[in-house]
Amino acid sequence: MATFLGIDYPTLWFLVIGAVFTGYAILDGFDLGAGALHLFFNKEQSRRIALNAIGPIWDGNEVWLVIGGGALFAGFPKVYASVFSAFYVPFMLFLCMLIFRAVSIEFRSKEPMLWWRRMWDISYSVSSTIIAFLLGVVLGNILLGIPIDAEGNFTGTLLYFLNPYSVMVGITTVALFMMHGAIYLVMKTENRLYAKLTVLVKNTTIFFAICILLLSFYTLLYVPHLRHTIEANPWMFVIPVLMVLSIANITRQITKRKYRYAFISSAVAIGLLLIIVAVELYPNMVLSTADPSYHLTVYNASASEKSLGIMLTFAAIGVPIVLTYTTFVFWTFKGKVKLEEGSY
């Protein structure tokens, strides 16, 4: 089997997909979170500033979802086929919400009527929240395992995806993104809105800390296969410890008003969470609750080695380019938001 730096191609591609989805969670995470918090701002001016803080970049952030979806389709077609058809209803809702969200951002500022703007405000905020929630729900189900048969076909019921554990992961994701979004917004705002956001940062951090604590206990007590992996690999305890430290660092940086560091810390926390997920799963990608021999692994679900090799080349060429101009775009729009002609 072909390897690169001693790692075989399917594993390498698993890492690439993990990195892309982590990038997606960190980037789209803050604009989804900003969306979820949107209705907490009462004044028109505040809402416009909050919206324009993410205005020029949310689209670029969503690209990571498109790349991640394509990367999964290309690298692990069986996982893509199995998971997407298994979660038909939540994914359709997810798509519907993505449309509403995009449309709300674009359309809100196009008319001055109060009812028009209120309508899109609600649609924007609700859709952002549901998107974050559904992402968490799908992640929860992936962690828990789903009933799939030997061919990877889902055999569960329509509302299977709304099991308590996955709902808990969903709520935690909303809390995480809210915190992440609040920290982002606080960097982009001034005056009264800024003051309001400093309070929101505190509250959302507490909300997230409570959620992640409950989720951790739930996992350790009621999801044996996840606990066993940790027990079998004691070094993994380092990750939750690092996570607690990074969350603690968020509060520390906030008290010091060093929001950029706080933002980096919350990005690190998101990264660590997804690293736990990856370590928990690998080499599996989809756990079958019906029979362990039906698990989809990076080996039995991957594309051909040739195809993976081509795509790894793509990634090696493409990702640095994308990162370069993404940085350039972020740099162009750095600093506090100023409403100007053409703003949302």
Place this chain on the structure above:
Amino acid sequence: MDVETLSRVQFALTISFHYIYPPLSIGLGLVMVLFEGIYLKTGNKLFETMTRFYTKIFALIFGIGVATGIVMEFEFGTNWAVYSKYVGDIFGSALAAEGIFAFALESGFLGILLFGWNRVSKGVHFFATVMVTLGSMFSAIWIVVANSWQQTPAGYHIVGEGLDARAEITDFWAMVFNPSSVDRILHVWVGAFIAGAFLVLSISAYYIIKKRYVEFAVKSFKPAFWVFAVSSMLQLFIGHRSADIVAVYQPAKLAAMEGHFDTLAKADMYVVGYVDKKNETTSGIKIPGGLSFLVHQDFDAPVKGLKSFKPEDRPNSPNTVFQTYHLMITIGMFFIALSLYAGYLLWKGTLFDKKWMMYVFLWGVLLPQLANQAGWFAAETGRQPWVVYGLLRTSDALSKAVTANQVMFSLIMFTVVYILLFSLFVFLLNRKIQHGPFYKAGDDDKDEEHSPLHKAMADEFGK
């Protein structure tokens, strides 16, 4: 209805609706590059105004294009799981390349195109406009490559049997440059140029008819007109090459396009007609031997007819293939005539005085849309009953885990959402056109002095 029918209807609905927007982005992008290029070269402020005005319209189009495009990426997995497993190696890599090389470029620079006017230099802004346009054209490359592979598979081998069978890449470049991809990419690009250019022509014609912003309208009409005229001429040759390739690689599709049943008889070409699937006959106005001539440059040469294919290997609805194909051709011919005549009037200097011609350009904006949709319907219904030509049948490609009720639910959801979305699009597009090119965001405040919003703002800032 069964899962297959529902899934096909849903796919057709979501892709057709999506396909209103990307061609407009590509074509409008190209025209915007021209406008901004002229502005940079001449310093004529009017061309800056044009770029800014069409950038706002571009944003609207792009936003809906992205939102409806993500649906497509997910839908392969949700509704067509067997297909996804079968083509993942190939389709997936094209899709991944699209994401990383094209879509990321578009979306990354879009922020600068829309909001960067006061933040970057003119040159950098122009660069961003070019990158967004190139990104959307690159996007088209990869998507059309993936679709062309389904029409004329190449560079692969089949691994496994029955339900486990899947296509794997053996030669990446042979896959990318499969027999039909280059011509189809050009065909799609040029179709997109026509669609985007026509939007500018239509808006300009509207202003000329209404005698508003006439100088602006006339000045923006001309570059867009040249894009339209050159593209229409080019499309004749590119389209012809595409048909040649269909003749070689997808004979059943070609036969359906012209409603040609009997191999032995010389093949006719129809101007208009109707294909009777049951009685296996086609009636209408025809050029005898026209298809034979098109394919073999000989009016008497035989062309493989539909009867030489087993009934289960023929397109399910040859009449749909026939009608959509002919609609596309008819519109294409009309464009050539229009560009010649309008070009002549433009040269004489009387085009903008002919009100009826301005009405033709105003409403003609619907025609490229119709032609693009019709062309894709001909290509896709003509490929049936295969999803990957000759390899995988559409009926075998579905998700086994998904029930008819679920698809019914999502189909209704998409129908409602898309109707809403389209109404909003038309409404906002119209508002932007009514506001005109010299409208600035600050003007809102003047309109708003008595609006509730203005009061809300006053409450906030009055203190």
